[in-house]
Amino acid sequence: SNLGGGNHAAALMDSQVVDWCKQMMGFPQSASGTLVSGGSMANIIGLTVARNARAGIDVREHGVAAIEKPLRFYGSDQLHSCHRKAMEALGLGNRALRRIPTDAGLRIDIDALRSAIAEDRKAGFRPACVIGTAGTVNTGAVDDLQALARLAAQEDLWFHVDGCIGALIAIAPENSHRVAGIEQAHSIALDPHKWLHAPFEVGCVLIRDASAHRSTFAVTPEYLESTPRGLASGQWLHDFGLQTSRGFRALKVWMALKQHGIEKFGRLIDQNIAQGHYLSGLIEAEPTLELTAPTSINIVCFRYRGDGLTGERQKALNTEIMLRLQEDGIAAVSDTTVHGQHCLRVAINNHRTRREDLDLLVRETVRLGQEVSRPGVALPSP
């Protein structure tokens, strides 16, 4: 039935899962949160709270057009496209989101960010929010979250972390240092259907200031109590997001955490990250392949060099390799473009992945690369 909220075991389990997410992220018990379909929805919820908290007016009542100085949001040029969609949906517009250049590690350039903020203040904008990424979708790069937290505090910005790829690294003993600073965010988006291995869909957004969260979405005023007893008593989960109808998506996360415990998931995350670095090593040792970005966590970007190939022809060759890897059932490799360079992309999220799977992937990529390089093989047109 509809888990809009109320006095059900299901609603309490939903809150319990959110509480566990807070603990995993180092957030205080007083923080707020809600389960959503996935990362895009988690980010849009976080950014909506950020918008409303920093608007300086009652933006719910009067709308974005009444904001005195136009708000500006910041993220790196590696930001997931859902942030653009969120800015557009929220009425702030794509232009309100400034993309800051990244360094060689594909992490946001903190100095460039600081300059952009100063420039915007001077030009009459209101810098409102910086979005840090804990694991970019392209390469898995993790922004310097501690530096971002400091800067956000100095500049009075909302600090949102898109941790859909990597926030849960916080529970992995060997790698948690990579996301240090995430516990200082005002809001975090994370995805239990990634590294907690829950079936799709289940994302989660956490908001440090519970009252800012509720006052962004609740239509029922605080002073209006629900019924004291019965089905409609208790907290209404729809007061914390855009959905009213809710399935019982908490159950699958609750059961997995009860059964396996946080520690086991932490170990599996460390295992995937170690596998990412193992795969990088294989690629570096293979002369026909090359890494196209540094490997930080579980995402590896590389390509088949091809003899003297560049640009569109190299892209076509690698695309054909990818399609054959998929079609032959060898591996579900995807592709992406990082700073204008096309490459193959491997994201290792599965707890069943073994090193021999990665050996096979490299072997087969090389074999297909040779096969596809032969004269007369038709390549996908650009």
Add this chain to the structure above:
Amino acid sequence: SNLGGGNHAAALMDSQVVDWCKQMMGFPQSASGTLVSGGSMANIIGLTVARNARAGIDVREHGVAAIEKPLRFYGSDQLHSCHRKAMEALGLGNRALRRIPTDAGLRIDIDALRSAIAEDRKAGFRPACVIGTAGTVNTGAVDDLQALARLAAQEDLWFHVDGCIGALIAIAPENSHRVAGIEQAHSIALDPHKWLHAPFEVGCVLIRDASAHRSTFAVTPEYLESTPRGLASGQWLHDFGLQTSRGFRALKVWMALKQHGIEKFGRLIDQNIAQGHYLSGLIEAEPTLELTAPTSINIVCFRYRGDGLTGERQKALNTEIMLRLQEDGIAAVSDTTVHGQHCLRVAINNHRTRREDLDLLVRETVRLGQEVSRPGVALPSP
């Protein structure tokens, strides 16, 4: 796995379910649509397309503040609260949504709507969209959708229908006339997890103009093709809404429609509506009870009169009756307030409901009303 789209049977089944929804609503095959969590998300998707289509500028790029004349949306004073949340999230603000008075049947007053539009044009606003309701959540009232379609055409407004409660009446032979005109809407929100009996969550939004739909949400430009083959070929479902991560929510609807067919669901809707009118008849025949709104479809609003009771005391009495009905496991009755009057609310959606269940409900309500009216029984405080 993630059903963001691509060349999977699951993505094709998703499109098939949307196509069946179009057919059920009398929409052309060329229309667009997407499955979402439920009615609130379906409405926000429809209203986002309406906002962007009527903004008169590239609102995705420049934001709501750049719109020359502030947009105005219209709906009745019985509109579901999700529309307010949508207006706030979209940056238009609650004030951009004018609530138009309703008639004795709780349907939007067409003349009052026409006057409000004229008044707004004169005051420098841009009337953009009228939201018709096919089944209000309070009483099940269905706006005159044919009159709204005509008015929307005359006034050049986007015509959105919130059919989360009642759009599917279009497939019920004895009652489809109640939603005539819905096929002329620009967009419709409906809920397969209500009268198609799918488990939560599954809502659907349909957009007549497929290109307006895609151009509101797709971040991938049209000219960028996906891969010609492999996992990433085919349509991307995330180009039509806010979610990226998607579960396979189409499957449950696909299976139910394949197994039972549209006709059976239509008959069950007729049955629920007949039960609504049967229950109304029982209440009218029972001197201690009274209807508080006309019964139109499957929702019945009534209360226990109580001897000479009014206002807060009558509310407290009826609240206690409701809580005991719930706590004793007799019926999951809710309550609501219609035009300032508190009442109990019965929504009959279950295909297993029988007339004797309704006989029991009336009998037990009367018994509890007598019990609770006795001196010395503590009532919930207002």
